[in-house]
Amino acid sequence: MSPELHVDQECLVGYVVLRLSGRLSVRTAPAARRAMLKTLFDVGRVVVDVSGLRLVTPECVTLLPSVLTTAGGWPAARMAIVDGDGVYEAAARRVRCADLLHFYPATEAGVRHVDDRPARVTRDVSVPADPSASATARRFLQQAAADWELSPDLTEIAQLVVSELVSNAVEHAGTTSTVALELTDERLKISVRDGSTTQPVPRPLDMVSFRGRGLPLIDRVSQQWGIIDHQDGKTVWAALSTEAPAVAESEESSDPETDRAV
Template identity: 80%
Template sequence: MGPNLHVDLDRRADHAVLRLHGQLSVRTAPVARRAMLKSLFDVGKVVVDVSRLQLANPECVALLPSVLNTAGGWPTARMVVVDAEGVFEDAARRVHCSDLLPFYPATEAGVRHVDDRPARVRRDCAVPADPTASATARRFLQEAAADWDLSPDLTEVAQLVVSELVSNAVEHAGTSSTVALELTDETLKISVRDGSTTQPVARPLDMVSFRGRGLPLIDRVSRHWGILDHPDGKTVWATLSLVPEEPV
């Protein structure tokens, strides 16, 4: 059977402390996932102590930010990790997710900082391949922008970008897509992953139409943009600056 995973719950007035013991592996991950999600849905603020938990492999640490994302992400769900020896934080750094959750060496520090925003906040949404796709994506972005207190100007530009990217996925890829938003102190990154390997084609910029303005619009309003190829599709992404850049 191999090592098991056990969960101790300490429910407090406005948060919960979960202490995980044993080993986190592919086999035991569902136990940890259910416990963390239940506490996040019940209380909204969770301190997860992994100091007595072993990692079967570094990739398993990705379960932690995945759970936070599934629960709605910050600030809807707030979670910090207590990692006395730094094992989980080191593993998270190796798999590029250490900035999605705050790590602290002791429970008291975790409790004090459970409301703090992580360095990188992520939220995603599945969008169908139908005429409602762009509207669904814009509503999703509006909700995140309100939760993250983004400026009206940035929100308006971000809506244009997500509408264009999702429209491309529906009209040219012909598949459903996943919209992902990532917020840092400096940028908002908008990514749309679809199920087609066909590359988008730049079209003339038409500023009159609300959508269908092509990649030239993305190039004009974003700090950077690009295309990431996958064996089963692609991701088109763009980053927007939170603070307008000063003219040179």
């Protein structure tokens, strides 16, 4: 353990309280990461007290949601943050990751709420550029849907969307893709990032054809969808309502993450 970072662990019934003190910096982040990951893998439910841990730069706070994601994310890994002075929560808001965690002023509150789902949960997987990609993506979505207790209707539509997005990436990009899921109370966002800068072109919907149905179908069933351009590829995403998963009229995206939306 780094001399700048001290870890005190209290093992209780069903969970662990991990108290970190000293400095959280680029130098000490790996040691803090190892301590949190080990506890999450061993126990699965951890209350991390950072009240005595000085945050050297706001960006270092991203270590916390990163650890939770690496450990499998909620509900496989459950973590509450005790942040007595609110420093970490403020930093997390600044770098836009506060909704991936729960922050509490005292250990008792953290213990009571360690099982609560964060306001935003994410999960991702890499899929190959071969005919098995769509099936891999559907299985990944099914597991996430079961873990997150999504409705059967939403799960069915989400499977259709992820299958079409991945099929398009395999056919037109020919590169490995990353499938990312993001769930909030209002929506499920499905994103597929590939390594091609070639843009997909929507065609009229033809339910008889086996080709060219992806984007028209996604336009029919999603609230919004769009494309994010990257220097080394693109991300095509679609958002589904968690409240009323049904065929929806497409509308122009207002997603702040996109460079442009379709």
